[in-house]
Amino acid sequence: xxxxxxxxxxxxxxxxxxxxxxxxxxxxxxxxxxxxxxxxxxxxxxxxxxxxxxxxxxxxxxxxxxxxxxxxxxxxxxxxxxxxxxxxxxxxxxxxxxxxxxxxxxxxxxxxxxxxxxxxxxxxxxxxxxxxxxxxxxxxxxxxxxxxxxxxxxxxxxxxxxxxxxxxxxxxxxxxxxxxxxxxxxxxxxxxxxxxxxxxxxxxxxxxxxxxxxxxxxxxxxxxxxxxxxxxxxxxxxxxxxxxxxxxxxxxxxxxxxxxxxxxxxxxxxxxxxxxxxxxxxxxxxxxxxx
Numbered sequence: 001x002x003x004x005x006x007x008x009x010x011x012x013x014x015x016x017x018x019x020x021x022x023x024x025x026x027x028x029x030x031x032x033x034x035x036x037x038x039x040x041x042x043x044x045x046x047x048x049x050x051x052x053x054x055x056x057x058x059x060x061x062x063x064x065x066x067x068x069x070x071x072x073x074x075x076x077x078x079x080x081x082x083x084x085x086x087x088x089x090x091x092x093x094x095x096x097x098x099x100x101x102x103x104x105x106x107x108x109x110x111x112x113x114x115x116x117x118x119x120x121x122x123x124x125x126x127x128x129x130x131x132x133x134x135x136x137x138x139x140x141x142x143x144x145x146x147x148x149x150x151x152x153x154x155x156x157x158x159x160x161x162x163x164x165x166x167x168x169x170x171x172x173x174x175x176x177x178x179x180x181x182x183x184x185x186x187x188x189x190x191x192x193x194x195x196x197x198x199x200x201x202x203x204x205x206x207x208x209x210x211x212x213x214x215x216x217x218x219x220x221x222x223x224x225x226x227x228x229x230x231x232x233x234x235x236x237x238x239x240x241x242x243x244x245x246x247x248x249x250x251x252x253x254x255x256x257x258x259x260x261x262x263x264x265x266x267x268x269x270x271x272x273x274x275x276x277x278x279x280x281x282x283x284x285x286x287x288x289x290x291x
Contacts, residue, residue: 153187210268
């Protein structure tokens with residue numbers, strides 16, 4: 001016999017989600033998928049279930065995935081050393097060929113397959129398809145210093161019409177962070193940057209970064225639950241935000257400044273973290289807002 005208190009508790013969870021389902025109906029939710037949630041099988045399944053649920057309750061999820069570890073592993077197989085400058089992979093002709101092969105041919109199709117296995121209807125894309133992501137060589141790092149990292153792309157334009165058509169239909173677009181220039185040259189692009197640019201181009205209601213951290217932390221190591229773009233900039237300049245968090249935080253701040261309504265960094269190591277962020281009153285992680 002079922003415990004009535006447990007059933008009432010479950011009903012309460014569903015009713016708590018109702019206003020969020022109503023508010024976000026037909027809205028675009030861009031999710032940057034990366035970190036442990038791409039490696040750990042339980043987390044992977046949880047993310048796929050969350051994304052499929054978003055689609056079934058009337059939202060339009062769009063996935064942008066990373067794949068750095070997969071690229072590094074493939075480069076090892078071909079005896080090519082991975083080199084990084086300002087947190088960006090130096091990408092010569094051999095590296096871009098392998099990066100495109102891995103991100104588009106392996107990682108992208110695995111994400112598509114996993115969503116489909118959970119009842120979704122995913123379609124894989126990269127920036128080359130329909131010239132979705134037009135780019136040029138990246139020549140400056142996040143601090144404005146000159147860099148030479150080869151075939152790493154700086155996004156000039158996101159042509160969102162294909163993504164929009166798919167997401168507003170029955171499909172869940174899954175985008176690999178490879179772009180193209182006007183001569184057909186492929187470029188590897190930072191996936192956080194792609195997610196931010198896609199969210200902006202689509203006028204997304206939310207942009208969510210799945211990461212391996214709890215959120216942005218202050219100088220005492222406490223999570224900052226809400227942060228303005230101004231405050232984020234100060235924390236970068238005083239060294240509180242450092243390393244790999246810098247491009248992520250900059251991507252968040254840029255998306256907010258460019259019109260994305262809400263941007264979140266959440267801990268993808270927590271099961272069903274997307275659902276916890278979107279459908280609960282408290283949410284998790286750090287939310288970015290305008291000054």
